[in-house]
Amino acid sequence: MCLLNFNKTYPTYYAIPALLLFVIFFFLPGVLGIFYSFTDWNSLRAEVNFVGLKNYLKIFSGQYDFVKYILNTVRFTGLTMITKTVFGIIFAMLLTHKLVKFQNIQRMVIFIPQVMSFLIVGLVFKSLLNPVTGFFNNFLKSAGLSVLARNWLSDSNLALSTVIAVDTWKGVGYLMIIVIAGIHGISSDYYEAAQIDGASFLQKTWHITLPLLKPVILNVTVLNLTYGLRVFDIIYALTNGGPGHATEVINTAVYSEFSKGNYAMGTTLSGILFVFVMLLSFFILRVLEPEEKS
Amino acid sequence: MKGRMPHKASVYLAEGRQARFKKMNLPRCIAALLAVCMCLAAVTACGSLPGGAQEGTAAEPQEARKKDVTLTFGSHQSGLPTSGVVQELAKEYEAQTGVKIDFQIVSDAQWRDLLKVKLDAGEAYDIMNVDADPLSLVSRINPEQNCVELTDQEWVSRMNPIVLDGISVNSKVYGIQFNGIRRSVFFYNKKIFADLALQIPTTYEAFKQVCQAVKDSGLTPIYEATQNGWHQVLPVCETGSYYVTLYDDLYEKLNKNEMNIKEVKEIEIILNEMKEFAELGFFGDNFMNQSVEGAKEAFAKGEVAMFNNDTGWAAETEAEFPETAGNIGIFVAPWSDNQTVSSNPTCNAYFINKNSKYVEEAKGFFAFLAEPDSLAKFLEGAPNLVSLCWKDTPSKEKPEYEAYFNSLPAGVVMQVGVSYIDPQWMDIGKDIDAMYVGIMTPEEIMDNISLRRDELAELAQDPAWVN
Numbered sequence: 001m002c003l004l005n006f007n008k009t010y011p012t013y014y015a016i017p018a019l020l021l022f023v024i025f026f027f028l029p030g031v032l033g034i035f036y037s038f039t040d041w042n043s044l045r046a047e048v049n050f051v052g053l054k055n056y057l058k059i060f061s062g063q064y065d066f067v068k069y070i071l072n073t074v075r076f077t078g079l080t081m082i083t084k085t086v087f088g089i090i091f092a093m094l095l096t097h098k099l100v101k102f103q104n105i106q107r108m109v110i111f112i113p114q115v116m117s118f119l120i121v122g123l124v125f126k127s128l129l130n131p132v133t134g135f136f137n138n139f140l141k142s143a144g145l146s147v148l149a150r151n152w153l154s155d156s157n158l159a160l161s162t163v164i165a166v167d168t169w170k171g172v173g174y175l176m177i178i179v180i181a182g183i184h185g186i187s188s189d190y191y192e193a194a195q196i197d198g199a200s201f202l203q204k205t206w207h208i209t210l211p212l213l214k215p216v217i218l219n220v221t222v223l224n225l226t227y228g229l230r231v232f233d234i235i236y237a238l239t240n241g242g243p244g245h246a247t248e249v250i251n252t253a254v255y256s257e258f259s260k261g262n263y264a265m266g267t268t269l270s271g272i273l274f275v276f277v278m279l280l281s282f283f284i285l286r287v288l289e290p291e292e293k294s
Numbered sequence: 295m296k297g298r299m300p301h302k303a304s305v306y307l308a309e310g311r312q313a314r315f316k317k318m319n320l321p322r323c324i325a326a327l328l329a330v331c332m333c334l335a336a337v338t339a340c341g342s343l344p345g346g347a348q349e350g351t352a353a354e355p356q357e358a359r360k361k362d363v364t365l366t367f368g369s370h371q372s373g374l375p376t377s378g379v380v381q382e383l384a385k386e387y388e389a390q391t392g393v394k395i396d397f398q399i400v401s402d403a404q405w406r407d408l409l410k411v412k413l414d415a416g417e418a419y420d421i422m423n424v425d426a427d428p429l430s431l432v433s434r435i436n437p438e439q440n441c442v443e444l445t446d447q448e449w450v451s452r453m454n455p456i457v458l459d460g461i462s463v464n465s466k467v468y469g470i471q472f473n474g475i476r477r478s479v480f481f482y483n484k485k486i487f488a489d490l491a492l493q494i495p496t497t498y499e500a501f502k503q504v505c506q507a508v509k510d511s512g513l514t515p516i517y518e519a520t521q522n523g524w525h526q527v528l529p530v531c532e533t534g535s536y537y538v539t540l541y542d543d544l545y546e547k548l549n550k551n552e553m554n555i556k557e558v559k560e561i562e563i564i565l566n567e568m569k570e571f572a573e574l575g576f577f578g579d580n581f582m583n584q585s586v587e588g589a590k591e592a593f594a595k596g597e598v599a600m601f602n603n604d605t606g607w608a609a610e611t612e613a614e615f616p617e618t619a620g621n622i623g624i625f626v627a628p629w630s631d632n633q634t635v636s637s638n639p640t641c642n643a644y645f646i647n648k649n650s651k652y653v654e655e656a657k658g659f660f661a662f663l664a665e666p667d668s669l670a671k672f673l674e675g676a677p678n679l680v681s682l683c684w685k686d687t688p689s690k691e692k693p694e695y696e697a698y699f700n701s702l703p704a705g706v707v708m709q710v711g712v713s714y715i716d717p718q719w720m721d722i723g724k725d726i727d728a729m730y731v732g733i734m735t736p737e738e739i740m741d742n743i744s745l746r747r748d749e750l751a752e753l754a755q756d757p758a759w760v761n
Contacts, residue, residue, distance in 0.1 A: 043414065044433060044754040063745070132580040154582035156731040240403050240523070243582055244728020258414060259407035260717070261433060262753055 030274045037268035043261030055268035065245055066253060066269065073249040073273075076164060076235075077228025083168040084224055085217065088175030093205065095176070096183045107180070111173035118170075122237020125166050129153050156246040159239055163247055167234050171227070175220050182216030183209065222284050229277050363655050364394040368412070368419030370405030372522070372586065373642045376610065379675030380663075387662045393655045395421075402586075403523035406434070406720060413440050420650040421659070426469055427640035427709065428459040430716040433754065435645060437468035442646040442653050444468060449664030454683040460640035460710075470660045472672055473641035474681030474689070476604035477699060478532035478707065479624040481611075486513065486599045487623070494625035498567055501628045505576040508599045517598040518577035520730070521585040523723040528602050529564050529629050530722065531715060535705025536560065536632035545711035551758040555712075555747060556740045564629040565729065565736035572730050582730065594618050602627060604638070605695060606678035613677035624695055626702060635704040639683075713756075714747040721746060 037055055041048045059066040091110055095103050113121065128135045129152040137149040152162045190208045199207070210217075232251035235241060241248040241256075250273050257266035367384070374380050374397070384395035398419060400408055406425070412418040413435060424435050431437060444450060445467045450458075453471065461469035482494065487504075490511055495501035505515035519525045537558055538544045547553035555561070571577060578584075578598070589607075592598045594615035601607070608622040626635055646656040662668055664684075673682050673690065681689040709716040725742050728734035734742075751759035 040753075042753045043410075043436065130580075130583050132583070151582065154731065156728070156733050236404070242724060242727050243520075243731045244724055244733050246728070246731070246733065255407060255411065256721075259410040260750070260753075261410065261414075262749075263414075 030271075030278075033267040033274065034271040036264060037271045039264050041264040041267070043263065051264070055265055056272075058265070059268060059272070065248065068245070069248045069250055069253045070272070072160060072247065073229060073231065073251075075160065076167075076231055076249060077225060079161075079164050080167050080171070080228050080231075081221060081224040083164065084172050084175050085220055087168065087172045088179050088220065089210075089213070089217070091172065091176040092179035092183055093209065096180055107173075107176070110176055113170040114174045116170070118233035119237050121166065121170055122234065125238060126153065129162065153239055154243045156243050159243060159247050163235055163238050166238060167231070170234070175224070178220055178223075179213065179216055182213050186212045218284065218287065222281060225280055225284065226277055229273060229280070363392070363652050364396050365421055365650075365652055365656055365659065366419040367395050367397045367421040367423070367644075368409065369397065369399050369423035370402045370642075371399050372402050373405070373423040373425075374399065375676035375678055376587075377613070377675050377677060379672055382675065383663060383668055383671060384659070386668075387659050390662070391655070391658060393652075393659065395659065401522070403521070403720065409435070416649060418647045418649070420647050420652055421656050422645045422647060423642050424469070424645055425641075425716070426460045426471065426643040426645075427716055428462075429710065429713045431460065431468075432463060433717050433750065437463050437645065438466075440645075440648055441468040442648050442650075442657070444470065444646070444657070444660070447657065447661065447664075449661060452664065452685050454685060456639050457641075457643075457683040461643045461645075469643035469645045470664065471641055471643035471683055472663075472669075473606075473679055474683045476606065476638045476641065478528060478602070478604050478627070478636050478638070479695075480516075480600050480602050480627050481593070481608055482600045482623045482625065483593065483596060483598075484621050484623045486511075486596065494623065495628050496625075496633055497628055497631045502571075502574075502576075505571065505574070505600075509575060513596070514578035514592075514598045515576040515600060516571070516578075517584065517589045517592050517601045518572075518581040519584045519586040519589060520582050520723070520727050523720045525586050525602070525723075526568075526726045526730075527719055527722045529568055529627060530561055530726075531708040531719070532636045532638070533560070533564060533627060533629055533632050533634075534708030534711060535634040535636040535703070536630070537708065538705050538711070539634060539703065545706075545708075548712045549758065551751070551756075554744055556744050560630045561743075562736050562740050565726070565739055567629055568726070569729055569736060582727070590614055593622075605691065606680050608692075608695075609680060609690060610678035624698060633702060635699050635702045636707045637704055638707045638710055640710050641683075714750040715743075717750055718743065718746045 036048075038050060038052060039048045040051045040054075058064060094100055095107050095110075100106070127133075129137075131137050131149065131151045131154070134152075136152065140146060140149045150158055153159050186209065190212075191204055194204050194208060230251060231249055232255065235247055235249055235252055236255070239247045241252045250269055254266045254269045254273075257263075257269065381395075381397055384397070388394050409418065409422060409424065418440070422435065422441075424431075426434075435441060443466050445465075447467075449470070450467050454474070456475075457471050458467060461467060461471055486492075486508065487494070490507050492504050492507055493500075495504045508515040534545075537560055540560065541547070541553075541558065544553070544558070548555060572581070586603070589598075589601045589603070590611045593601055593611060594617060605624070608624070611622065612619045626633060644660065646653055646660070650656060663672070666686075669682060669684055669687055673679055673687060680691045681687070709719065722739070722743060725734055725739045729736060729739060748759065
């Protein structure tokens with residue numbers, strides 16, 4: 001006998017314990033952070049004074065680079081969302097296709113980077129991408145492709161793209177596994193019917209797989225979005241925000257402000273991120289809702 | 295209740311339980327068990343002690359408990375001699391007392407931020423290796439709040455009084471320092487200079503010509519290292535002794551906010567010169583990916599002709615690459631025609647975390663390091679040290695270098711004399727990186743330095759800024 005009857009509608013107050021935990025451990029710290037963003041809280045003085053919107057005005061005044069960091073965060077989120085989703089779907093479709101052999105081994109190989117520490121990935125790629133001694137450039141040079149060799153992490157125009165590529169390499173396996181689970185959930189009847197109608201692989205993908213994967217893709221998008229906006233580790237490990245400030249994002253700026261002892265500015269940036277993540281997640285979940293209801 | 299239950303009824307109950315168990319999904323049961331295990335594990339983990347130390351029971355003798363103590367020692371990679379002499383001394387201390395020292399070394403570029411965050415989070419190390427100077431110590435670790443006062447320790451009176459300012463707050467000593475006065479210079483490969491018939495440069499133009507000649511010979515003129523985050527800032531701040539010869543009471547006026555740092559035009563000139571050097575290829579092709587640690591090998595192999603660091607670097611390089619012995623010359627950095635010697639009496643020092651469970655053990659370790667035998671081993675075992683800031687310890691500075699320093703006027707580096715410079719050192723480093731890759735101008739760097747000084751002063755409610 002199951003403890004819960006999933007067909008029964010339980011009273012709303014059953015949600016109170018979970019809601020209470022969420023409010024105490026997730027929502028309240030966020031709100032408190034927003035409260036402190038209106039103060040001058042810092043490590044150099046004990047007293048905390050109300051300063052109104054001063055910290056917010058500072059961020060958007062243009063005198064500092066904070067807006068650039070916010071844009072970098074958005075760029076990182078948008079691009080990793082696209083690359084991880086596209087490659088995740090491609091790998092998932094390939095590795096569920098009956099013609100591909102050793103599927104489990106290949107899935108494992110693609111998934112392994114996901115379980116590696118960001119610091120290890122950072123150190124390994126810093127070494128691989130060194131323009132003089134690194135594997136990538138030396139490989140390109142030995143293959144006669146010297147023209148493609150670059151300063152991957154120290155060129156301000158390339159550094160963010162390189163970080164995005166490494167992050168995609170690390171995270172694509174996780175999304176692939178989710179999409180594979182989604183593909184396994186699609187009834188084979190659809191494909192058999194399409195086969196009888198003479199549909200090609202691409203037609204089956206476009207008219208069956210992708211439409212039926214829509215809820216999965218939307219979930220994956222929420223995951224990518226919340227991860228991308230909160231990104232810190234991979235940038236800290238690979239470039240530490242450099243060269244110069246070319247790869248700084250909101251959370252590296254938060255870290256930097258906290259380390260300077262300017263807690264109020266750190267919480268202001270965190271507050272902006274908090275509101276941003278909440279609004280975007282809410283928006284996407286609203287989009288998702290009709291799918292779930294249906 | 296159960297005892298009073300009729301036999302038949304209890305059998306039915308047992309059968310009912312079995313039937314119910316069979317009906318329950320097995321994976322769910324396993325999941326529930328795992329969840330209970332995880333909760334128990336989490337509760338148990340929360341009860342463990344930091345630093346891997348195990349708390350002894352009250353019945354255990356004091357000595358046995360002492361054996362379990364592990365002190366965490368946080369440091370940045372260039373904060374400890376690369377020879378590992380501090381670690382060796384820690385082993386000796388462990389052999390004597392049973393107290394283990396766990397060294398946790400972090401990259402230079404991340405150390406200051408990490409330490410501040412750890413202090414703020416209440417998770418700092420038992421012993422912290424901190425860049426200590428009188429103007430930044432409070433903003434960096436706030437010793438009155440975070441560190442154990444050490445004024446009453448016997449060894450304090452044996453330290454050179456000149457360094458006490460850097461490790462004290464309100465006349466109370468909080469740290470222990472070992473390094474003596476450091477002087478910033480350019481090292482040059484004497485053989486390369488002799489082969490190319492080059493003289494040590496005394497003006498910026500001469501410096502440029504020397505670098506061009508070295509570059510034309512197929513070598514890299516200067517080894518620049520930006521990966522550590524601090525090295526690229528040396529030309530800007532360690533030419534402070536020159537700035538003070540050009541402006542009356544410069545440091546005092548800057549600290550009283552009677553003058554803006556942007557008015558020191560020589561800083562911007564030097565930034566422009568550095569940019570020019572990078573564009574002329576005098577730092578080589580890969581300087582944005584190089585770290586300080588690689589300089590010794592490149593210098594010893596004769597791949598580069600010059601490197602900027604403090605004087606201890608020559609002795610360290612000679613110890614690691616004996617073939618360089620006698621082949622390393624020095625000259626002061628002639629940025630903006632500077633011909634003064636910048637000295638830095640401050641250095642990294644060790645502090646004890648006030649919240650450490652093992653304050654007495656940490657004090658014991660400091661007392662052990664301060665013993666004359668340990669100091670002798672320290673100086674002997676750390677090739678990068680030319681002197682210690684302790685009375686009655688000899689200097690290892692080469693007479694050749696000493697004579698050169700004595701021939702020039704000397705002064706104090708800017709980060710020791712001017713407030714709110716050292717706390718933004720790594721930020722300046724990032725700005726200089728941005729200048730090298732073409733996304734910032736020297737003028738913008740000056741604006742940033744000034745802006746950050748204002749911001750830090752405002753945070754500290756510095757009367758010179760706020761009133």
